[in-house]
Amino acid sequence: MALAATCVLGVALGTVHLSLAQVFSALTNSATASVYSIVVTLRLPRVVLAALVGIALGTSGATLQATLRNPLAEPYLLGVSGGAAVGAVAAMMLGVSSAFWPVLAFTGAAVAVVLAIGVARGAGESGHTDVRVLLMAGVVVGAFANALIMILLANVPANTIRGALWWMMGSVADATWYTVAWLGVYVALGVAYLLIYAPEIDVLTLGEDSAAGLGVDVSRATRRAFLASAMLAAATVAAAGLIGFVGLVVPHMARAFGLSRQRAILAGCAIIGAILVVASDLLARIVIPPSELPLGAVTAVLGVPFFLIQLRRMR
Amino acid sequence: MIRYENVTIAYDTSLAPVVNDVSLEAARGSITAIVGPNGSGKSTLVRALLGRVPLVRGRILIDGTDAAAIPRKELARRCAVVTQREDTTFSRVVAEYIALGRFPQQGSWSAPASGDAEAVAIAARRAGVENLLGRVTGELSGGEWQRVRVARALAQGGEALVLDEPTSFLDVGHEMQVFELASSLAQSGAAVLIVSHQLNLVARFATSMVMLHCGAVVATGAPETVMRGELLERVYDWPLVVTRDPAVNAPMLVPLRRTT
Numbered sequence: 053m054a055l056a057a058t059c060v061l062g063v064a065l066g067t068v069h070l071s072l073a074q075v076f077s078a079l080t081n082s083a084t085a086s087v088y089s090i091v092v093t094l095r096l097p098r099v100v101l102a103a104l105v106g107i108a109l110g111t112s113g114a115t116l117q118a119t120l121r122n123p124l125a126e127p128y129l130l131g132v133s134g135g136a137a138v139g140a141v142a143a144m145m146l147g148v149s150s151a152f153w154p155v156l157a158f159t160g161a162a163v164a165v166v167l168a169i170g171v172a173r174g175a176g177e178s179g180h181t182d183v184r185v186l187l188m189a190g191v192v193v194g195a196f197a198n199a200l201i202m203i204l205l206a207n208v209p210a211n212t213i214r215g216a217l218w219w220m221m222g223s224v225a226d227a228t229w230y231t232v233a234w235l236g237v238y239v240a241l242g243v244a245y246l247l248i249y250a251p252e253i254d255v256l257t258l259g260e261d262s263a264a265g266l267g268v269d270v271s272r273a274t275r276r277a278f279l280a281s282a283m284l285a286a287a288t289v290a291a292a293g294l295i296g297f298v299g300l301v302v303p304h305m306a307r308a309f310g311l312s313r314q315r316a317i318l319a320g321c322a323i324i325g326a327i328l329v330v331a332s333d334l335l336a337r338i339v340i341p342p343s344e345l346p347l348g349a350v351t352a353v354l355g356v357p358f359f360l361i362q363l364r365r366m367r
Numbered sequence: 368m369i370r371y372e373n374v375t376i377a378y379d380t381s382l383a384p385v386v387n388d389v390s391l392e393a394a395r396g397s398i399t400a401i402v403g404p405n406g407s408g409k410s411t412l413v414r415a416l417l418g419r420v421p422l423v424r425g426r427i428l429i430d431g432t433d434a435a436a437i438p439r440k441e442l443a444r445r446c447a448v449v450t451q452r453e454d455t456t457f458s459r460v461v462a463e464y465i466a467l468g469r470f471p472q473q474g475s476w477s478a479p480a481s482g483d484a485e486a487v488a489i490a491a492r493r494a495g496v497e498n499l500l501g502r503v504t505g506e507l508s509g510g511e512w513q514r515v516r517v518a519r520a521l522a523q524g525g526e527a528l529v530l531d532e533p534t535s536f537l538d539v540g541h542e543m544q545v546f547e548l549a550s551s552l553a554q555s556g557a558a559v560l561i562v563s564h565q566l567n568l569v570a571r572f573a574t575s576m577v578m579l580h581c582g583a584v585v586a587t588g589a590p591e592t593v594m595r596g597e598l599l600e601r602v603y604d605w606p607l608v609v610t611r612d613p614a615v616n617a618p619m620l621v622p623l624r625r626t627t
Contacts, residue, residue, distance in 0.1 A: 118457065121454045121456045121457070122456065123456060123457075251470060251473065252470075254467060254470075255467055255470050257454060257456065257457050258453050258454055258467065259450070259452065259453050259454035260419070261414060261417060261419055261448075261450040261451075261452070261453075262448075262450050262453050262454075264417040264418060264419055264439070265417050265443060265447070265448035265449075265450060265520075266443050266467065266468070266470045266471055266523070267439040267440035267441075267442065267443030267444070267470060267471040268439065268470075269439055270419075307457075312457070312458070312459040312460065312463060313459075313463065
């Protein structure tokens with residue numbers, strides 16, 4: 053209900069406010085051309101894209117926190133954001149058409165993830181993936197990617213830097229049904245995959261030795277969870293740039309509702325993540341119209357106070 | 368049921384092995400105890416059973432089959448392990464925690480079955496934690512937590528139970544409860560392998576003891592055979608005497624004050 057209400061508001065409100073009747077008339081194909089265009093071409097894909105980004109980041113964060121047994125883990129901590137940003141900035145610098153930025157961003161994220169997993173796999177006992185090394189490798193790969201971005205941006209025109217910065221702050225403003233379609237397929241497959249393996253992740257939260265004692269192939273399960281969540285996050289980066297804090301705070305919000313089984317947490321994170329990003333995008337549009345705030349900054353402003361309150365409650 | 372045959376374990380083949388040529392057997396209907404000072408390789412043997420450390424030589428057999436060749440879930444259905452440490456980052460309700468012990472019985476997608484709820488209830492009753500089922504794991508005392516972990520292993524089912532220092536943090540009453548539970552499991556036909564520092568309790572309850580020192584077996588056999596003063600004094604590097612406790616008719620270790 054809350055998600056549906058947020059989505060309806062997301063479609064109705066903006067630079068041009070629409071009534072609920074106008075929104076529904078557009079959906080039933082009985083609206084004027086301008087209202088139809090605003091609703092179906094501009095706002096609806098934007099709202100759906102924001103929801104998909106929220107679902108992907110929320111479920112990805114929940115899986116990583118459980119797998120790494122670290123409540124501070126989040127998709128961007130693991131080199132995904134850095135790798136994707138290098139890909140996107142390189143694409144901008146090389147003058148690649150913006151339609152292909154997501155492809156290069158995704159490639160950059162994939163390279164970063166594979167690198168981090170490779171390092172962690174080599175460092176573990178007898179080929180096991182060491183989650184501590186995985187976390188550190190992700191952080192270091194991310195730092196390396198940031199250094200690469202600085203080097204790439206050191207000698208480029210100001211407008212390229214502005215474009216890169218805007219992209220790094222995240223936005224769903226350029227949403228199209230095409231982007232919604234490919235991200236939708238990606239998110240559906242990724243979340244279904246995480247749901248299937250959720251009981252295994254439940255057991256992994258007990259620690260590696262205990263999980264092994266319960267019949268889990270710890271190394272394979274860790275890699276599987278890490279790869280699926282990282283690729284989900286990478287897809288969102290490719291579609292909408294970097295949108296921070298969602299993957300970190302949404303799992304905490306789900307647990308604050310008393311959810312503890314991984315499948316329930318994933319379902320909760322999908323709903324809460326979608327609400328958070330759709331609501332953040334709505335705020336980004338209506339606070340200083342006709343200008344827009346960076347979406348990543350709004351999600352951080354909304355997410356950080358909640359997270360600080362949660363930290364204060366921790367014992 | 369669980370047999371270690373000439374097991375040698377090294378984390379790095381260029382370094383000395385941490386466990387060297389260890390053979391032992393935990394038979395059905397008995398309690399086998401692995402004892403020894405800190406760092407003697409006791410927990411490493413448990414981790415080897417879980418496939419968490421590499422065997423340089425030897426093998427671990429479950430009813431004659433190499434454990435490494437048994438699918439992980441099947442191994443977990445036959446042999447439950449309570450490891451020395453467990454992660455407590457994310458709390459959950461105790462009943463839900465114990466139900467995780469049913470994981471090896473379930474397929475990836477299957478929801479908990481009615482038999483699972485019954486197994487959880489029986490395990491909780493046997494471990495004496497029925498009154499804790501509604502509590503949250505993060506709020507349990509050290510002793511309660513250990514008993515809940517044993518309950519999770521019991522919910523796992525199987526004919527073998529491996530307990531790695533199950534009485535850490537437990538008071539005398541709860542320590543006795545765990546050993547009595549192990550004893551009743553053994554009497555009902557299970558193979559119980561227990562790693563413990565509580566030599567006096569082990570000497571009372573165990574059918575056989577395996578004393579490790581620096582990764583090697585230095586004594587094995589009935590408690591009376593292993594609980595020898597000169598051996599224990601050498602292994603633990605501390606003055607002590609071994610006497611016989613008349614109240615329970617079992618060997619009893621008494622550490623002495625070191626005279627300067």
